[in-house]
Amino acid sequence: MAVGEFEPKIAGFLCNWCSYAGADLAGTSRMSYPPNIRIIRVPCSGRVDPLFVVKTFQQGADGVLVAGCHLGDCHYNEGNFYSRRRFALLAPFLDYLGIQKERFRLEWVSASEGRKFSDVVTSFTNDLKKLGPRNVLSSGGRG
Amino acid sequence: MARIGVFVCHCGTNIAGVVSIPAVLEAAKKMPGVVVAADDKYSCSDPGQSHIRAVIEQNKLNRVVIGSCSPRMHEFTFRKVMVKAGLNPYFLEVANIREQVSWVHSNDKEKATAKAIDHVRIAVAKVARDEALFPKKVPLTKRALVIGGGITGMQAALDIANAGHPVTLVERESSIGGHMAQLDKTFPTLDCSACILTPKMVEIVQHPNITLLTYSEVRQVSGFVGNFDVEIVKKARKVDAKKCTGCGICWLKCPEKVSAEFNEGLGERKAIYVPFPQAVPLVPKVDLENCLYIKYQNYVEGKSEGKRPMQCRICEKLCPVQALAWDQQDEIVKEKFGAIVVATGYKTFDPSVCGEYGGGKLPDVISGLQLERMFNSSGPTGGEVLRPSDGAHPKTVVLVSCVGSRDEQRGRPYCSKICCMYTAKQTILLKEHDPEVQCYVFYIDIRTGGKDYEEFARRAQEEYGALYLRGRVSRIYEDGKQLVVLGEDSLMGRPVEIRADMVVLATGVEANEGAAELAQTMKLSHDVYDFLTEAHPKLKPVETQTDGILVAGACVGPKDIPECVAQGGAAAAKVSALFSQEMLTSDPMVASVDNARCIGCLLCVQVCPYKAIDTQVLRNGRTVALVNESLCRACGLCPAVCRPKAVNLRGFTNQQLLAEVNALWQ
Numbered sequence: 001m002a003v004g005e006f007e008p009k010i011a012g013f014l015c016n017w018c019s020y021a022g023a024d025l026a027g028t029s030r031m032s033y034p035p036n037i038r039i040i041r042v043p044c045s046g047r048v049d050p051l052f053v054v055k056t057f058q059q060g061a062d063g064v065l066v067a068g069c070h071l072g073d074c075h076y077n078e079g080n081f082y083s084r085r086r087f088a089l090l091a092p093f094l095d096y097l098g099i100q101k102e103r104f105r106l107e108w109v110s111a112s113e114g115r116k117f118s119d120v121v122t123s124f125t126n127d128l129k130k131l132g133p134r135n136v137l138s139s140g141g142r143g
Numbered sequence: 144m145a146r147i148g149v150f151v152c153h154c155g156t157n158i159a160g161v162v163s164i165p166a167v168l169e170a171a172k173k174m175p176g177v178v179v180a181a182d183d184k185y186s187c188s189d190p191g192q193s194h195i196r197a198v199i200e201q202n203k204l205n206r207v208v209i210g211s212c213s214p215r216m217h218e219f220t221f222r223k224v225m226v227k228a229g230l231n232p233y234f235l236e237v238a239n240i241r242e243q244v245s246w247v248h249s250n251d252k253e254k255a256t257a258k259a260i261d262h263v264r265i266a267v268a269k270v271a272r273d274e275a276l277f278p279k280k281v282p283l284t285k286r287a288l289v290i291g292g293g294i295t296g297m298q299a300a301l302d303i304a305n306a307g308h309p310v311t312l313v314e315r316e317s318s319i320g321g322h323m324a325q326l327d328k329t330f331p332t333l334d335c336s337a338c339i340l341t342p343k344m345v346e347i348v349q350h351p352n353i354t355l356l357t358y359s360e361v362r363q364v365s366g367f368v369g370n371f372d373v374e375i376v377k378k379a380r381k382v383d384a385k386k387c388t389g390c391g392i393c394w395l396k397c398p399e400k401v402s403a404e405f406n407e408g409l410g411e412r413k414a415i416y417v418p419f420p421q422a423v424p425l426v427p428k429v430d431l432e433n434c435l436y437i438k439y440q441n442y443v444e445g446k447s448e449g450k451r452p453m454q455c456r457i458c459e460k461l462c463p464v465q466a467l468a469w470d471q472q473d474e475i476v477k478e479k480f481g482a483i484v485v486a487t488g489y490k491t492f493d494p495s496v497c498g499e500y501g502g503g504k505l506p507d508v509i510s511g512l513q514l515e516r517m518f519n520s521s522g523p524t525g526g527e528v529l530r531p532s533d534g535a536h537p538k539t540v541v542l543v544s545c546v547g548s549r550d551e552q553r554g555r556p557y558c559s560k561i562c563c564m565y566t567a568k569q570t571i572l573l574k575e576h577d578p579e580v581q582c583y584v585f586y587i588d589i590r591t592g593g594k595d596y597e598e599f600a601r602r603a604q605e606e607y608g609a610l611y612l613r614g615r616v617s618r619i620y621e622d623g624k625q626l627v628v629l630g631e632d633s634l635m636g637r638p639v640e641i642r643a644d645m646v647v648l649a650t651g652v653e654a655n656e657g658a659a660e661l662a663q664t665m666k667l668s669h670d671v672y673d674f675l676t677e678a679h680p681k682l683k684p685v686e687t688q689t690d691g692i693l694v695a696g697a698c699v700g701p702k703d704i705p706e707c708v709a710q711g712g713a714a715a716a717k718v719s720a721l722f723s724q725e726m727l728t729s730d731p732m733v734a735s736v737d738n739a740r741c742i743g744c745l746l747c748v749q750v751c752p753y754k755a756i757d758t759q760v761l762r763n764g765r766t767v768a769l770v771n772e773s774l775c776r777a778c779g780l781c782p783a784v785c786r787p788k789a790v791n792l793r794g795f796t797n798q799q800l801l802a803e804v805n806a807l808w809q
Contacts, residue, residue, distance in 0.1 A: 016215075020215070021215060026242075027213075032249065035258050038807050039239065040800065040803050042795060043795055046779065049783045055801060059804055059805060059807055075688065076780070079779075079780055082784075
């Protein structure tokens with residue numbers, strides 16, 4: 001890794017039943033990924049209020065990941081359907097705020113997908129490195 | 144004033160080998176509210192736990208953060224330490240610095256340490272906003288409901304009843320016994336099925352703790368663990384069970400004959416009937432569709448047209464105890480139960496969709512269950528194996544396995560598990576019934592996992608001379624009095640043609656009729672084949688996602704008898720454990736409503752997957768949301784949609800999560 005390379009700050013909201021367990025599995029299986037992500041455990045991806053995501057960006061995050069169970073596999077039957085709809089609406093709003101929508105990711109990672117979790121974090125980190133630091137008052141905002 | 148203690152676990156070298164523990168301790172001491180930071184070689188060990196307790200007591204700590212393995216691993220352990228130290232167990236947060244730090248970032252110790260510090264800081268921020276939570280005590284009804292009177296449900300009912308708890312066993316058919324009652328012999332011991340089943344059936348009906356409701360169905364289930372409200376429809380038999388002695392004169396003399404379902408369409412039964420001679424209870428029911436007097440009544444009432452049916456009533460005239468009750472109506476039983484065991488079983492695949500096997504049109508192509516009925520001495524042929532077309536004894540029999548199993552084209556890609564074994568059993572029984580019979584078995588693989596199973600299947604081939612051909616059957620057609628079976632022997636790599644007298648299709652296992660509807664009534668999940676989903680396929684095989692509802696047997700997936708019995712017993716053990724408590728403790732980490740903030744929009748009611756949110760009218764006339772804490776499963780959908788932020792999820796409150804967000808990076 002080159003000295004002084006940009007290291008994005010990433011926050012991940014992981015659902016307790018699938019994605020958090022998937023992240024644990026990545027650990028138990030020693031599937032390493034970039035150390036840029038900080039993890040907050042939530043019961044369900046449907047618990048994540050869109051405002052938490054906005055607040056996280058305000059806190060200086062370069063990227064935010066929300067991960068839950070695969071559709072149809074939600075521990076609470078339907079929680080992730082709500083998050084899917086909710087964050088589909090949030091994405092254009094982030095763009096409006098001047099935060100490229102590529103900085104937000106919603107992923108489905110099951111408790112058995114340690115490899116997928118590791119891959120998601122790796123690709124997200126690499127993409128964010130390419131995007132560069134987030135300019136809080138970026139000129140990308142409209143209006 | 145929060146007095147927070149941070150404990151960092153080395154986990155041997157699992158954490159300490161990557162993360163610099165002194166650096167984490169140093170950073171932790173500077174975090175707001177932190178009074179003390181200490182480390183342990185193994186925090187979860189006995190000395191580790193004692194050390195944590197001692198430090199809590201010395202420093203008068205009131206909140207604790209433990210930097211260790213995943214909270215999914217040891218959160219519960221550390222909560223118990225809190226209780227021992229005299230603190231509320233919910234003043235605890237676990238920072239995951241093993242699975243999500245040291246084990247995945249071992250190549251960059253510096254960054255791993257920085258991430259561990261961040262994870263500890265996030266936990267410290269959260270713990271400062273933790274609230275003391277107290278589990279509530281909820282009363283429970285120590286009465287169990289078992290749905291399904293097959294071997295699984297019977298075993299569950301008996302085990303619960305023997306533990307001293309009252310049980311209601313509900314069965315859809317007019318007798319208990321299920322599929323096992325249809326079988327003649329069971330693999331791999333060739334035990335007579337009825338000989339091992341009927342004593343259990345009798346035990347059920349005589350057990351003082353068991354209430355048996357046959358010809359009944361569960362219509363509605365509401366409530367929660369310990370307190371389910373269930374509505375059961377007791378269908379009208381038109382026979383007074385209290386008067387009936389089961390003498391059998393009615394079904395002997397009834398003039399109306401109908402194809403017998405219990406015999407899989409072979410042979411006939413009457414319009415007033417018991418499905419099989421050992422039925423429990425031995426009380427007949429009137430077949431409302433075929434009884435002549437019922438038809439007559441319908442005609443008189445103008446419900447049907449055509450020729451006026453005979454006003455038969457022969458059964459009524461002959462009944463020595465006047466047990467016929469024509470005015471009997473469906474009855475609805477409402478009862479409270481503390482736990483429910485679902486054991487609704489399976490049905491066999493319908494081979495009439497398989498055109499290549501004759502599509503159900505060739506009379507001498509029968510299903511495994513039909514052959515089973517023929518073997519049975521109380522079956523339609525009195526225990527003789529006869530060709531349905533002409534009643535001759537078949538000498539060449541072809542058995543086809545995997546009919547409706549391992550067949551992706553027919554939407555049944557799974558293995559039905561029992562067919563290999565019952566096919567092997569049937570080759571043995573065929574030979575025993577008639578030593579001149581030659582059996583041919585077409586198979587994909589012979590799957591014989593189970594105690595003594597492989598030996599049994601080998602015996603079928605080696606001692607009883609069944610010829611096993613590896614390959615599928617492509618076509619079966621009639622040629623004169625015989626059937627021509629075209630198939631392939633994939634080991635020899637050539638086509639095979641066998642002229643057979645009879646073909647037996649080893650039909651696979653399917654979810655029972657109405658399984659999906661019942662699952663929806665009880666809010667259980669099911670897979671694409673309508674098999675019910677267990678809470679965990681390995682570690683919670685009989686639990687479901689709904690506390691207090693257990694699943695057992697073939698309604699979860701294909702199973703043989705020993706597995707079903709084991710699962711019935713397992714479900715009963717869970718029920719007994721639940722009923723060993725005087726009161727239930729409910730998890731306090733559930734949603735709650737701040738009445739002052741609630742505007743009564745009730746968006747939360749709409750999103751709740753458990754219908755756990757009700758409304759209440761306050762004294763000032765405002766309607767607000769009210770969480771039923773026993774129903775709430777703490778998913779957190781409601782606080783996420785609440786606009787005035789009146790609903791919160793204890794343990795994951797908005798304040799806690801925002802504090803975590805604020806603490807993400809220094």
